[in-house]
Amino acid sequence: MNKRLPYTIFAAAVLAGIALAPYARAQDGTTPMHHGRPGGSSIPATGLAPAPRPAPAPARTSAAAQDKKTSAGEAFFIVASVDQSKSQFLLKRPTEVTLLVKVDANTKYVDDAGQPMKTMDFRAGDTIWLTSTGGGDEPTAVRIRKGQMTVAELHRSYLDYPEIN
8 A cells, every 4th residue: 555645535635625615604694704913804605795794783772762751750851952942952862862852941050059140151062951841753841850870870870880989
């Protein structure tokens, strides 16, 4: 028996595997890729573009997460804009979801100390606590309190872990 025969059989098997690699499919159904040099782009072994993968589903936020309120019924917002001519505030939640709120003659405006304020005292970027009625698409502000959110309140309302001390 020839001493080189096992090596010849091994070499033939390796070459056959290389030759058939473009036709093989991975277990997840994707086309195998030749990665080439480090940092290079991946090219499908078959020469065809890989099928596009579906985009991951967007994160879903529940209505409960959007309607977090304090025990006093206040919800935290950032003022995006104030339209005095239309009597509206465009508010933004920390989650970037916006809400258009109507204001009327009965809306009370106060600062952190409870001192009265006026509509013109609010600017884009101000942080407020809102109490409203009429929910749905057209809520009306009952009370707008200018004030900051504490770190503890932020953790209670929007984060899934307690405040780190």
